[in-house]
Amino acid sequence: MSFSGKILDWYHKNKRTLPWRKSTDPYKIWLSEIILQQTRVAQGTPYYLRFVETFPTVDDLANAEEEQVLKLWQGLGYYSRARNLHAAAKMVVDEYNGKFPDNYKKLLTLKGVGDYTASAISSICFNEPHAVVDGNVYRVLSRYYGIDIPINSTEGIKYFKALAQKVMDPDHIRDYNQGIMEFGAIQCSPKKPLCLHCPLNDSCVALEKGLVHQLPVKLKKTKVSNRYFNYLIPIYKDTNGKKYTRLQQRKGKGIWQNLWEFPLIESKSSLENKDIVLKSNVIFGDLDINDIHIYNDTDIVHKLSHQHLYTKFWIVDVNTDFDHKISVEKLSEFPVPVLIADFIKAFKF
DNA sequence: AACGCGGGGAC
DNA sequence: GTCCCAGCGTT
Numbered sequence: 001m002s003f004s005g006k007i008l009d010w011y012h013k014n015k016r017t018l019p020w021r022k023s024t025d026p027y028k029i030w031l032s033e034i035i036l037q038q039t040r041v042a043q044g045t046p047y048y049l050r051f052v053e054t055f056p057t058v059d060d061l062a063n064a065e066e067e068q069v070l071k072l073w074q075g076l077g078y079y080s081r082a083r084n085l086h087a088a089a090k091m092v093v094d095e096y097n098g099k100f101p102d103n104y105k106k107l108l109t110l111k112g113v114g115d116y117t118a119s120a121i122s123s124i125c126f127n128e129p130h131a132v133v134d135g136n137v138y139r140v141l142s143r144y145y146g147i148d149i150p151i152n153s154t155e156g157i158k159y160f161k162a163l164a165q166k167v168m169d170p171d172h173i174r175d176y177n178q179g180i181m182e183f184g185a186i187q188c189s190p191k192k193p194l195c196l197h198c199p200l201n202d203s204c205v206a207l208e209k210g211l212v213h214q215l216p217v218k219l220k221k222t223k224v225s226n227r228y229f230n231y232l233i234p235i236y237k238d239t240n241g242k243k244y245t246r247l248q249q250r251k252g253k254g255i256w257q258n259l260w261e262f263p264l265i266e267s268k269s270s271l272e273n274k275d276i277v278l279k280s281n282v283i284f285g286d287l288d289i290n291d292i293h294i295y296n297d298t299d300i301v302h303k304l305s306h307q308h309l310y311t312k313f314w315i316v317d318v319n320t321d322f323d324h325k326i327s328v329e330k331l332s333e334f335p336v337p338v339l340i341a342d343f344i345k346a347f348k349f
Numbered sequence: 350a351a352c353g354c355g356g357g358g359a360c
Numbered sequence: 361g362t363c364c365c366a367g368c369g370t371t
Contacts, residue, residue, distance in 0.1 A: 036366040043357060043365085077355025080369075114368050134366045154350065181366055190364065191360065221363095222352065253370095255354065304355055305364095338356065352371080360362085 003144065004169035004176055006199045011179030014186060016041075019048060021178075026100040026125040027058045030110075033117045034085050038078060041185070047076050059098055062089040070258060070335035079257060084112030104130050115161070123177045129170035132177045133161050136184025141167075142216035143188060146205030151216045222306060229311040230265040231340075232280055233295070234287075235349070236318045236325060243349055244325040247334055255304065260334040262313075270299070276314055288319040295347065302339040313343055 001009070015021075018041065020032035031051055035044040050072055055061040061069070066086050073082035088110040092100055101107045103126060107118040119130035131137075138151040141163055149156040169176045187194050195207050206212045236244045247260040265271070265279050277292050295313035302309040326334075328349040336344070 033366065038355085038365055038367055040358070040365050075356075077357085078367085080354065081367090084368080112368065116367060120366065132366075135364070136366070178366085185366080189359095218364095219351095253353085257354090302356095306353065306355090350371100353369090354367105356365105358363105358365090 002169075003167050003200070003203075004172075007179045007183055008169060008172055008175055010183055010187065010199050011175055015178070015182055016186075019045065019052075024125045024174075026102065026121055028052060029121050029124050030088075030100070030113070030117070031085075033120050034081055034112055035076070037081060037117070039076065044076070047073070058089050058092050058100060061086065062093040066258065067335065071333070074259075074335045074341065075338055079259060081112055083258065087111045088113065102126055104128055120177065123173040127173060129168065129173050131161070131164035131168040131173075132181065133157075133164050134181055134184075136181040136188075137164055138216050139190065140180055140184045140188045143193075143206035143212055144200055144204050146209060146211065146215070148211075148215065148217045150219045152219050224306055224308055226308050226310060228267045228269055228271070229309050230267065230271055230276060231262040231311065231313045231343070232265065232276075232283060232316050233262050233313060233343075233347075234284060234316045234318050234322065234325075236321060238321070243328045244322075245328055245331070245349070246322070246324055247326060247331070247336075248324075255307065256337045258335075260336050261340050270310065271312075280314070280316055284316070284318065284322070287322055290317040290319050292316050295343075300339070300343075309339065311339060313347075 020028055023029070032048050035048050035051070054072060055064065064086070066083065069082050069086045070079065073079060091110055092098065096106070101110065104118045104122040107113050107121050108115070116132055116134055119132045122128035122130050123132065138160055141147065141160055142151065145163065147159070147163070149159050151157070151160060187198055193212060195201050195204070195212060198204070201207055206215050234246050238244070246263060248263060249258060249260050250256045251258070263283055265276070265283070273292075273294070280289060280292055293315055295315055299310040299312060302311055331344050
């Protein structure tokens with residue numbers, strides 16, 4: 001049996017029942033594909049369910065505020081996906097008259113949709129013969145065919161796309177594409193592949209040569225940088241005992257774009273109490289600061305894939321009312337990074 | 350061609 | 361600790 005035949009056979013016996021597999025509605029498939037970019041099925045599934053529940057149609061999503069989309073996305077990471085998701089929904093409504101693009105080329109014009117996602121949607125929804133190449137496919141193909149070209153090199157990306165396109169089954173593309181990804185996730189997994197009872201173990205080059213654990217080859221990742229965050233949490237209690245604090249929205253290019261956080265002092269290294277007091281007086285202008293004390297004695301280290309954030313939270317008690325204040329009960333309405341959400345949850349306002 | 354972008358789970 | 365996940369956009 002051919003490679004694709006065995007993949008299809010394996011898929012029919014082993015496929016999981018996943019919520020998006022009940023439909024070929026391009027809106028729902030697109031939603032699932034964006035959510036699952038660089039994200040495990042287990043992590044993305046509850047988000048998918050909340051999104052289809054909250055936004056049943058692309059029109060509903062397009063008409064939402066970006067704030068609401070980001071709030072629903074909170075905790076999933078790579079927030080440009082959420083911003084692009086919203087922008088793409090608007091494109092579908094405005095430029096495609098509300099009808100989801102129905103072929104690979106048009107799908108590629110949507111923000112946040114690249115070769116993988118356009119291939120996935122066009123094959124699953126419209127039976128177009130475009131082979132998907134995701135992390136699973138790189139692993140399966142590199143092992144089965146014994147290819148050691150780095151998967152994240154320009155040559156590798158081109159090579160594996162062509163190979164995937166060559167070995168696919170164009171007549172069963174919907175199941176083939178999902179099948180090879182599922183096979184990579186469950187059978188041909190990164191660490192402990194189940195080679196012993198694999199339907200391809202009589203013809204897998206990596207298995208024959210003992211290279212299973214050396215493939216796929218991947219170029220080195222960039223190094224992690226350290227940053228030092230000091231969050232100032234102003235707290236003002238009015239005459240009724242109601243408490244207020246302040247959030248501000250992150251703008252610019254870096255992490256957590258358009259998400260909200262407390263006023264931030266970033267420094268090259270760990271700051272001392274007196275430095276914080278000094279800078280707090282600048283940040284909060286002429287406010288009457290009653291007391292400043294640290295919340296966490298040792299730094300909270302928030303680890304992103306490319307940055308380690310050494311974080312201190314400082315409680316700033318103020319005696320006077322201030323602008324841009326929000327009541328602490330409203331904190332949960334803002335989309336915030338996990339680092340901030342964890343603090344809000346742990347701190348007793 | 351290289352880099353920036355999150356968070357979490359498996360080991 | 362390391363690796364990687366149904367990748368994409370920017371520089």
